Amino acid sequence: MNLTELNETPFLPPDCSACKQKTLCLPEGLSNEEFVNCSNIVTFNKKISKGSRLFHAGDPLRFLYIVKLGSVKSSIVTDEGREQVIGFNMSGEMLGIDGIYHGFHTCTATALEDSEVCVMPYEDLEALCGQSPAIDSHVRRLFSREIVLQHHNLLMLGSMSSTERLAAFLLSLSKRFETRGFSRTEFVLRMTRADIGSFLGLKLETISRALSKFTELGLIEIHQKHVHIVNPKGLRSILQEHKRI
Amino acid sequence: MNLTELNETPFLPPDCSACKQKTLCLPEGLSNEEFVNCSNIVTFNKKISKGSRLFHAGDPLRFLYIVKLGSVKSSIVTDEGREQVIGFNMSGEMLGIDGIYHGFHTCTATALEDSEVCVMPYEDLEALCGQSPAIDSHVRRLFSREIVLQHHNLLMLGSMSSTERLAAFLLSLSKRFETRGFSRTEFVLRMTRADIGSFLGLKLETISRALSKFTELGLIEIHQKHVHIVNPKGLRSILQEHKRI
DNA sequence: CGGATTCTTGACCGGGATCAATACTTGTGG
DNA sequence: CCACAAGTATTGATCCCGGTCAAGAATCCG
Numbered sequence: 001m002n003l004t005e006l007n008e009t010p011f012l013p014p015d016c017s018a019c020k021q022k023t024l025c026l027p028e029g030l031s032n033e034e035f036v037n038c039s040n041i042v043t044f045n046k047k048i049s050k051g052s053r054l055f056h057a058g059d060p061l062r063f064l065y066i067v068k069l070g071s072v073k074s075s076i077v078t079d080e081g082r083e084q085v086i087g088f089n090m091s092g093e094m095l096g097i098d099g100i101y102h103g104f105h106t107c108t109a110t111a112l113e114d115s116e117v118c119v120m121p122y123e124d125l126e127a128l129c130g131q132s133p134a135i136d137s138h139v140r141r142l143f144s145r146e147i148v149l150q151h152h153n154l155l156m157l158g159s160m161s162s163t164e165r166l167a168a169f170l171l172s173l174s175k176r177f178e179t180r181g182f183s184r185t186e187f188v189l190r191m192t193r194a195d196i197g198s199f200l201g202l203k204l205e206t207i208s209r210a211l212s213k214f215t216e217l218g219l220i221e222i223h224q225k226h227v228h229i230v231n232p233k234g235l236r237s238i239l240q241e242h243k244r245i
Numbered sequence: 246m247n248l249t250e251l252n253e254t255p256f257l258p259p260d261c262s263a264c265k266q267k268t269l270c271l272p273e274g275l276s277n278e279e280f281v282n283c284s285n286i287v288t289f290n291k292k293i294s295k296g297s298r299l300f301h302a303g304d305p306l307r308f309l310y311i312v313k314l315g316s317v318k319s320s321i322v323t324d325e326g327r328e329q330v331i332g333f334n335m336s337g338e339m340l341g342i343d344g345i346y347h348g349f350h351t352c353t354a355t356a357l358e359d360s361e362v363c364v365m366p367y368e369d370l371e372a373l374c375g376q377s378p379a380i381d382s383h384v385r386r387l388f389s390r391e392i393v394l395q396h397h398n399l400l401m402l403g404s405m406s407s408t409e410r411l412a413a414f415l416l417s418l419s420k421r422f423e424t425r426g427f428s429r430t431e432f433v434l435r436m437t438r439a440d441i442g443s444f445l446g447l448k449l450e451t452i453s454r455a456l457s458k459f460t461e462l463g464l465i466e467i468h469q470k471h472v473h474i475v476n477p478k479g480l481r482s483i484l485q486e487h488k489r490i
Numbered sequence: 491c492g493g494a495t496t497c498t499t500g501a502c503c504g505g506g507a508t509c510a511a512t513a514c515t516t517g518t519g520g
Numbered sequence: 521c522c523a524c525a526a527g528t529a530t531t532g533a534t535c536c537c538g539g540t541c542a543a544g545a546a547t548c549c550g
Contacts, residue, residue, distance in 0.1 A: 076396055080487045084400040098396060100389035107396060126385075130378045137371060143388040144345035150395035151321055151343060151352060155329040157402035158446035162506065193529065201403035206506055208530055224515075224529080242325045407538065438497065451538055453498055469497080469547070497546070507536080514529070520522090 014042040014118060024092020024180070025066045025118075027138040034132055041124040042066075047116050054095065054109035054117065061099030063119050067091050070115025071190045074098075075198070076107045085198040087153070088112070088191060090176055094142050096122075112190040157201045160239075165200040166210045167238040170220070174229060185232065189225040259287040259363060269337020269425070270311045270363075272383040279377055286369040287311075292361050299340065299354040299362065306344030308364050312336050315360025316435045319343075320443070321352045330443040332398070333357070333436060335421055339387050341367075357435040402446045405484075410445040411455045412483040415465070419474055430477065434470040 016022055017035040026038060045068060048054055054065060057076060072089045086107060089095055095117070099105040129136040156165050178184035189196070193204040193211075200207070214220045219235050221228040229235060261267055262280040271283060290313060293299055299310060302321060317334045331352060334340055340362070344350040374381040401410050423429035434441070438449040438456075445452070459465045464480050466473040474480060 076400055078400065080485050082400060082404045082487060084396075084403045086396050086399050097389055098393050101386050101393050106393050126378070126382060129381060129385075130375075133371070133375045136374060136381065139385070140371075140374075140388065141346050143385065143392070144342055146392055147388070147395065148343050148346050148351050150392065150399065151329075151331050154331050154395065154398055154402065155321055155323065155327060157399065158329045158443065159327045192527090198403065203507060204529080205508085205531085209506090212530075240325050242327060437495090448539060449497080450499085450540085454538090457498075491550100493549095495546105495548075498544085500543085501541090503538105503540075505537095505539090508534085509532105510534105511532085512530080514527105516525100516527075518523100518525085520524100 014039050014045055016042065019068070021068060021091050025094070025142075027134060027141075030134065034134060037128055037132060038135070041120045041128050042118040043121060043124070044119055045116055046119050047114070048072075048111040050111055050113050050115075052111050054111065055099075055105050057105055057108050059099075059105045061096065061103055061105060061122055063096060064122055064125060065095040065109070065117040065119055067093050067095065068116045068118050071112045072109050072115060072117075073112055073191060073195060074107045074109050083198060085191075085195050087149075088195075088199070091180055094146070097143060097146055112195075162200075162202050162206050163210050163213065164239055164242070165202065166196075166207065166214070167235050169196065169200060170227065170229065171232070171235055171239075173227075174232070185229045187227055189227060259284050259290055261287065264313070266313060266336050270339070270387075272379060272386075275379065279379060282373055282377060283380070286365050286373050287363040288366060288369070289364055290361055291364050292359070293317075293356040295356055295358050295360075297356050299356065300344075300350050302350055302353050304344075304350045306341065306348055306350060306367055308341060309367055309370060310340040310354070310362040310364055312338050312340065313361045313363050316357045317354050317360060317362075318357055318436060318440060319352045319354050328443060330436075330440050332394075333440075333444070336425055339391070342388060342391055357440075407445075407447050407451050408455050408458065409484055409487070410447065411441075411452065411459070412480050414441065414445060415459075415472065415474065416477070416480055416484075418472075419477070430474045432472055434472060 016026060016038040017032070026035075030038070046054075046065075048070075054072060055063075067089050068091060070091075072095060073085055074087045074089065074095065075083060075085045077083045089109075095109050096105065098107050100122070125139070129139055156168055160168065173187065173189075174184045177187045191199075193207045196202075197204040197207045211220070211222055214235070215222060217234065219229070219231045219238075221230055261271065261283040262277070275283070291299075291310075293315075299317060300308075312334050313336060315336075317340060318330055319332045319334065319340065320328060320330045322328045334354075340354050341350065343352050345367070370384070374384055401413050405413065418432065418434075419429045422432045436444075438452045441447075442449040442452045456465070456467055459480070460467060462479065464474070464476045464483075466475055
């Protein structure tokens with residue numbers, strides 16, 4: 001029996017105005033009516049168990065998703081068998097935008113832990129955009145954020161050494177946990193070293209070595225997946241060593 | 246005196262329905278009225294001379310642009326002095342989307358040759374989106390295309406060797422020239438080796454060597470910036486060598 | 491022309507990949 | 521509850537791709 005399917009809860013109507021995460025995915029200053037509209041297009045929340053797929057490359061675009069709880073990784077696989085993790089997604093972050101262009105998804109979203117997402121039929125979202133300029137505008141901002149984020153990732157892959165990439169990665173995670181109300185110095189990596197490596201264009205051994213090096217330098221403490229950033233400034237300075245020319 | 250400024254032609258009203266490039270940036274099946282609307286938000290075409298900037302990182306977002314003629318490179322520069330070319334843009338491609346999220350641009354767009362762009366005040370574009378669901382939807386598709394494209398670039402930087410990246414780059418250029426009605430086997434590189442290198446996360450010497458290697462293999466002929474793809478299949482097979490495991 | 495920019499090629503070096511062995515963690519079924 | 525298997529992480533040894541430094545050639549442009 002498939003837990004994933006059982007775990008869908010289509011009969012619990014979502015209420016965006018009561019959602020703790022609303023500041024992450026919705027703009028400020030929405031009217032009550034607009035909140036109701038938003039809740040209406042989130043047709044249901046879906047629970048996905050660790051390792052299961054939210055959507056696959058090739059699947060027709062039916063929904064956009066917003067992570068409500070947990071975390072998800074997005075990756076692409078080519079005909080030639082290349083695999084590339086293109087991002088890790090936490091609460092409030094949107095998934096599935098890639099599918100709009102072709103009408104089908106080009107990447108695959110996999111739950112890194114038991115998670116929960118808000119499911120929005122894309123048709124309904126488009127209709128709502130037509131009704132509410134505030135939402136319409138907000139959606140464009142979310143899309144733009146995605147692009148800005150990818151630019152940053154390209155910068156990492158294109159111009160940083162392995163340790164610089166890993167430092168940037170840890171700092172980025174740290175910041176995202178902080179904006180979600182968690183500790184910015186202690187958190188749990190939900191993904192494997194291989195996932196991090198793929199995301200950063202490195203091999204898992206290199207990730208492992210770099211983590212060990214950071215530990216030796218007293219920048220972090222790490223036990224399995226539990227990370228403690230002991231010296232955030234030191235981590236940041238790794239990115240700035242570049243400057244000294 | 247600044248040629249760039251002189252070259253603006255605000256008094257020639259654009260007519261999208263008569264534009265040769267319209268299939269590249271507009272959806273099919275627009276009504277006459279919608280064409281007029283589009284033309285109205287393209288307040289003017291702007292000519293930019295080689296080397297001049299369309300916008301700078303930090304500039305407030307006022308316009309989105311579509312390349313009409315010529316080509317443009319987009320790049321980001323960090324505090325630490327890192328520089329990363331994030332893309333090359335040809336006719337029909339949109340520029341400036343990155344600025345929507347923060348309200349200011351995060352990358353810089355530089356003309357690689359004397360070029361011409363359609364200038365659309367972002368406010369007007371938003372207003373038009375509110376009026377025309379077809380345009381609204383199309384804008385989201387264009388944004389999504391940008392994201393899909395960046396995913397592909399991440400794949401290149403994250404999982405390809407230098408020759409693979411260059412082969413992918415040349416094939417991508419080839420395809421884009423073809424869809425614009427130019428030869429897919431002979432074209433001129435508008436950017437320097439250093440630009441290509443930055444885009445692909447490699448040094449210019451590596452680009453030069455890889456081009457020489459392709460020439461030795463009989464895959465291409467290259468004289469300065471003029472490229473002739475002699476053996477497209479061969480180039481493609483470089484990407485697929487990966488497969489054989 | 492002549493100077494600046496761009497490109498090519500060579501020699502050498504080093505960072506990260508690869509291969510390999512081992513340890514640790516997690517989960518499953520007897 | 522333990523045993524075993526599968527997945528995950530660490531660390532070492534070695535190799536090679538692409539970076540770096542450097543010299544020279546070609547091209548562009550005023």
